[in-house]
Amino acid sequence: MMKNIKLIYSLAAVILLASCNKNILDRPPLTSYVDEQFWRNEDDIRMYVNSYYPYYFSGYNTSFTADYTPVRGYTFSDDLTGKNVQAGFESSVPTSRGSTSEAAAWLQTYAGPTWDFAWVRKSNILLDRLENVAKPNISEDAYRHWTAVARFFRGFEYSRLVSVFGDVPYFDKVVADDDLPGLYKDRDDRGVVMDNVYDDFKYALTNIRDNDGTQLLNRYIAAAFISRFMLFEGTYQHYHGIDAARAKKYLEFAVEAAEIVMSSNKYSFGRDFKSLFSSESLAGHPEVLLYRVYDAALTVTHCIGSYSNGTEVVGVDPNLVLIKSFIANDGKVWQNSGVPDVESFEIADLAKTRDPRFEASFVDRALTASATLLYGYKFASRDAITYIGKTYPAAWGSNTNTSDAPVMRLAEVVLNWIEAKAVLAEYLGGSPVTQEDIDKSINAIRLRPLDAAATDKGVQQTAPLMLSALPDDPDREADVPSLIWEIRRERRMEFVFEHTRLLDLKRWEKLDYMDFSTNPDYFLGPWVNVQAEASAYLTDTYIGRTKVKQSDGTVITYDGSNAASLVGFWMVDNAQNRNPFTDQAYLAPVGQSQIIQYEEKGYTLTQTTGW
Template structure:
């Protein structure tokens, strides 16, 4: 199956399942309009209904210019990126309304999740109900169990996202009728209660979803990959926010179990170079990818993510010096104590040669002015794409006609979820000790990815393995984070730049304070640059009193029209200042005032999010 959304999902959307007891001939349904009595007659019908979930949950690069849940365009709110002028703020007031009842309901970028929308929960509860009460006699026991597992996986997926945004949410485990007001207007359930239900759904899914249901269809490994993600999030959130130790342990253990399903299958490996994962026209056969979304110009299913990585288009934020300093040197040490030549240099060409190979594969290896920080991310464009800078781009890398495939779930995330869950269980719950073998199967396997020829030609080298007996000594490590967990977090940061993880990682680790850019000057800086040599376009009369660099001693030098030779230092992002102050209430989103009033008018109570 190709992810041919335009055809498949428009068909699925047409299947509005209804029931009717009216025998009047005038009320007889159209012969081509399915009802519960005529639908659910075989596994094909069930599969068609299930296909409707794919574009919502496995959206990859989305389509056209859509930004929801996309890398580069959507996931731009984190401490990795800095924009010109004032940084994007956290929400600071209760919104008038937060409700959406549409399946196409928008997401919220500063929470990296959905709005107050339970349409997908209802869709799945209908799915489960019809499986139990209509389709079951038409299916084998194995098929019924598989599709029940698929449905429960998607219900768990949606509730995991809702909980990550709102914390406590009302839990619905059935198709609620319009007359059941006490259920429709129930207050929020404790997030632990909700996530226990999610845990049960995920355990059922792992036990019943088919190991193989056909190429590009949801299978046990794909489900397990996502389960490791959501259980790691909730387990660490429960732990670091001091909510419920027993639940934290339970969820983390499931994260380990789910990841091991994938790892023990031996179906995937790190045989692909990093660049190919994000810029290939065809990911079919890529050994690291569990699931990908295919784009096809002939089907007019295209995207724009490659275009916003093509070296010409600007983005809302670009990589700052704090992220740069987090990249490990290729000897496996932080720059402060590395013995690699020029390890302490923050010139972009030197960084490309001395840092972990993911740096060179993620960023253009020279100062590039379309980036607010001069460090331009092209992770999602090919090496060929940036050869068109200043020229006309082919459809592959221009506008919204991109056809590069999107990795939806890959092995790197699975093993990083696994090793972190194991490390937290060891550190805080007397779990098994993380061994060198564990690191070799996870972080070191990632570091041993092959390098493509272009990287090798530049002198890029693989990063040395991490040794459990000789962990890096990072003087910048937070005092409350053990060295092993610190290095696992570093690995995630290098691996997932521009992807879905960073903001959610900060939230679950209770490290949202990293988003306060007043705590480090590095947040408002780019790499080290000799502007007269590398970016002369920024030393024209138009940039007098605008272009600035910061010296190692903290001195700021401003271009005055006559001091080009002095413009050597860390690039100061134009007019960049910190975002407005925020508090711990920003870990969770408020509910709209309209929703609270609506409950009250009907005699019910909807509790507002804590702190709001």
């Protein structure tokens, strides 16, 4: 029965490992578990592990919680612009940073966890109990599988901690409360930590089951996440010039892990892009390895669909830099494309001339609920936006949304794979990327079928990427080879509003993209006729504020009588650059109180480099 469980994460049991106080109670409690009596069989172990799912595979999270969610959580990147001053980077060491809680406490501007090792300890407890309590009670296969699961999750947590803080203390066992040197150890070098993560992930892929039941962690799901984390660390080590040998080692593992998924032939690009993010059920979706189920009857709902419904205000929205990054459907950049109307930046024309992911991600008309007038509705159905100006159904309003969340999908795996191969080939002595490699990754994605609504609008599949005729992008930076530039473009189109963009900038050492003074297009939206498309900005309140910029750079400002002249690129209301930042922003500082706590015990906690 446990193996056939239909997983709804918020119902996952959180096991309280408690000891019985003999002075209060002379018999085991009925509502919690006595540690030494708990690890009887696989069902007990599985129940303990179930609590990992909502933390690591959060999907759209629940209710209005935004940690690790698309649209509401990952709002800090160069793709998005808000009114007034942009959200800033951290500029000083916080008084305190850290937690000992298992509750998800993340740092939005770092896209990862706070200084908290509770989940590392949780995995080390699992490893300890498997070895010292459960092992005689389960088969050797079960022991290896659950050890692999524990090591996978430990590696998962450390991968995220390293992405935020760089060097962190590495704990490979449960530390006793009275072991002060163990508890108050200083940071370990990120390479040492990630070498241990590498070993954990290698063990996981060798020992985890191919199938442990529907919607439960298995070898393919683990391999997909490993491709993500190894790509991040491999490219971070490379582009930041830290350790070429480690970069090569991690990137080769990213390729190996991705190929486990790709060679299984279990997944394919058999359905349209929109279906991934707006379906009531993702069961049987050919592209999805793991998804989170939402069910109103069980009060497991989310709000992410409502923030894509055309009415709800997100606050930061897609800018012209992002718009211009989308490839035309003939496979060329807009400056060189021969597609009719490709030079038009009116939203309806963009939907027809660009890669179909544009039309599936953005409403095809201007909406004033967006600061840039281009409204993202990637995570709502086409039906959802028919309720603009009306009462929304529960599925697309408030925090009662029930669309399933894709947690891991094939597109990420193949894009991790092709980027790792390209970086290895370009810089680290790997085999050259072939057209067959491109066809199995980028071109396979581009061959996703279109849904009828997109076809009816005139949307077309994008032409394949050809190594012999890579796009000649005048905006390409000289230090990025053409193929890697196109792989980065593909990621940007594929993952807009999702978890990748800020972390991509960090690993590529391109955080300077977050300095909006480098490109005036960051403060612009699409080409609009304000009188026809955004008349709400033509009241007296907006005299002197509503502005458009024409192609020659001329700015037209609303003066109360010139509404008909307001045709051009939308200028985001009072948009200003974020605070100045330096390379210290690549990593987060620890809090002053954490350093003082170490000092009070006679130990040293080193502050993050640069802070």
